[in-house]
Amino acid sequence: TVAVVLFTSDLRLHDHPPLHAALQAADEVVPLFVLDAGIHAVGFDAPNRRAFLADCLSDLDSSLRHRGGRLVVRDGPVVTEVRAVAAECGATEVHVAAGVTAYAQRREERLREGLGEDGVALRVHETVITAVAPGAVTPSGSDHFAVFTPYFRRWSQVSSRQPLAAPRTVCVPDGVRGEPLPDRADVAGASRGLPAGGETTGRDRFARWSRSGLSRYEDRHDDLADDATSRLSPYLHFGALSALELVHRARAHGGPGAEAFVRQVCWRDFHHQVLAARPEASVKDYRTRHDRWRDEEDAAEDIAAWREGRTGYPVVDAAMRQLRHQGWMHNRARLLVASFLTKTLYVDWRIGARHFLDLLVDGDVVNNQLNWQWVAGTGTDTRPHRVLNPLVQAKRFDPDGTYVRRWVPELRSVSGRKVHEPWRLAAAERGELDYPDPLIDLADGLARFKHARGRD
Ligand code: FAD
Numbered sequence: 001t002v003a004v005v006l007f008t009s010d011l012r013l014h015d016h017p018p019l020h021a022a023l024q025a026a027d028e029v030v031p032l033f034v035l036d037a038g039i040h041a042v043g044f045d046a047p048n049r050r051a052f053l054a055d056c057l058s059d060l061d062s063s064l065r066h067r068g069g070r071l072v073v074r075d076g077p078v079v080t081e082v083r084a085v086a087a088e089c090g091a092t093e094v095h096v097a098a099g100v101t102a103y104a105q106r107r108e109e110r111l112r113e114g115l116g117e118d119g120v121a122l123r124v125h126e127t128v129i130t131a132v133a134p135g136a137v138t139p140s141g142s143d144h145f146a147v148f149t150p151y152f153r154r155w156s157q158v159s160s161r162q163p164l165a166a167p168r169t170v171c172v173p174d175g176v177r178g179e180p181l182p183d184r185a186d187v188a189g190a191s192r193g194l195p196a197g198g199e200t201t202g203r204d205r206f207a208r209w210s211r212s213g214l215s216r217y218e219d220r221h222d223d224l225a226d227d228a229t230s231r232l233s234p235y236l237h238f239g240a241l242s243a244l245e246l247v248h249r250a251r252a253h254g255g256p257g258a259e260a261f262v263r264q265v266c267w268r269d270f271h272h273q274v275l276a277a278r279p280e281a282s283v284k285d286y287r288t289r290h291d292r293w294r295d296e297e298d299a300a301e302d303i304a305a306w307r308e309g310r311t312g313y314p315v316v317d318a319a320m321r322q323l324r325h326q327g328w329m330h331n332r333a334r335l336l337v338a339s340f341l342t343k344t345l346y347v348d349w350r351i352g353a354r355h356f357l358d359l360l361v362d363g364d365v366v367n368n369q370l371n372w373q374w375v376a377g378t379g380t381d382t383r384p385h386r387v388l389n390p391l392v393q394a395k396r397f398d399p400d401g402t403y404v405r406r407w408v409p410e411l412r413s414v415s416g417r418k419v420h421e422p423w424r425l426a427a428a429e430r431g432e433l434d435y436p437d438p439l440i441d442l443a444d445g446l447a448r449f450k451h452a453r454g455r456d
Pocket residue numbers: 221229230231232233234236237261264265266267268269271329330331332334335338356360362363364365367368369371372375
């Protein structure tokens with residue numbers, strides 16, 4: 001017998017329940033990935049993610065080849081391609097992990113319908129995206145948790161299954177047609193500092209980082225210059241790493257750093273269970289509605305300055321340039337630039353979220369949209385009116401200005417923390433710098449925000 005395993009956001013061999021089940025159920029298995037025309041059509045396949053995906057697929061193919069198999073890649077509408085592959089290899093079953101987004105759930109329904117017509121069974125396995133499936137823990141009287149801390153408490157008590165080992169051999173039938181693997185070198189417009197993708201790199205990275213970074217994580221994770229976080233988010237986004245396995249391994253490591261890391265991974269699950277219950281929150285305000293954002297056209301110059309990293313607030317500009325250069329940004333930096341856009345410039349969170357999705361290699365509808373809403377005060381933040389002052393943040397999380405000097409070369413000559421307020425430098429030194437004045441007075445931004453939210 002032959003089974004097809006459809007890989008989607010789970011580009012790995014370790015801890016892969018659908019692959020595991022298919023290998024037990026069938027003599028031969030076709031590992032399949034479809035470059036889905038549906039995702040292309042909505043423009044979600046931005047260059048940084050396309051480049052990282054290409055790495056993930058090459059790595060998956062090479063790991064399968066080490067085990068006697070290979071990856072079959074097809075290009076087109078996902079349901080059509082899965083049906084065609086199943087027909088070509090005479091498969092009786094298609095295995096896939098349950099999706100958590102609305103798009104993935106629709107894909108599942110359409111697959112069930114299409115394969116049903118061909119007499120092929122669709123076997124949907126537990127989600128492999130989160131450590132705990134959305135909806136697995138719920139508060140009484142609701143279908144999801146709207147506040148993180150009680151969710152984390154319940155989530156921590158779930159006794160999850162042990163992560164699965166990677167299979168030793170995978171036997172793929174002959175004669176299944178595949179497209180050539182996409183090549184990262186063919187992707188135009190990707191950021192120059194983009195990390196290499198793939199399960200092998202992701203596993204190496206976690207192994208290396210957990211030896212020194214994990215125990216320092218609790219104390220150092222907010223330090224912008226130290227860059228002490230795991231940088232595993234793109235591997236988690238593409239499922240090159242299993243969130244469940246990371247949680248198991250961090251807990252086995254133990255200590256306050258590991259606990260803080262697990263808590264952060266839980267934020268990812270938290271947002272997934274919110275969006276699974278309220279799919280419309282990817283575009284609409286989740287809790288508090290705000291209709292009075294500035295008009296996009298009126299704010300066009302401010303938005304452009306924010307995107308390009310020339311707001312005149314060095315820490316904001318450093319972060320926006322890191323995003324463009326690496327396709328990634330430190331979490332503390334994401335918080336402060338999102339607060340700056342939505343609360344200081346009073347621009348709709350959707351505009352910022354769109355820009356992030358254009359560039360982030362870990363860009364993810366769930367985590368991006370819901371973190372943006374959290375910062376904008378329309379989402380799950382229990383203190384929606386808090387405003388992060390970029391100067392206070394800069395002095396606290398980049399105390400000697402190293403992060404700013406790394407990303408804003410125009411300010412490299414300014415020593416120490418003075419770099420955070422170039423407008424305070426002596427006129428002669430200020431005059432030497434090719435760097436803009438602040439786009440807005442923070443006090444004016446705060447007054448507008450308070451007024452708009454009816455809190456002055
Ligand atoms: P670490 O600090 O090492 O954390 C470990 C893992 O925990 C991360 O890889 C990530 O998977 C998860 N995690 C950590 N913080 C969060 C969080 N706040 N929400 C959800 N998961 C979290 N993360 C994305 O994966 N994709 C996004 O599109 C995304 N957009 C964001 C937009 C904004 C405005 C903000 C404030 C945050 C966003 N985040 C997003 C969350 C977070 O910033 C990144 O996950 C984190 O910076 C990734 O770096 P790391 O892997 O070194 O994280």
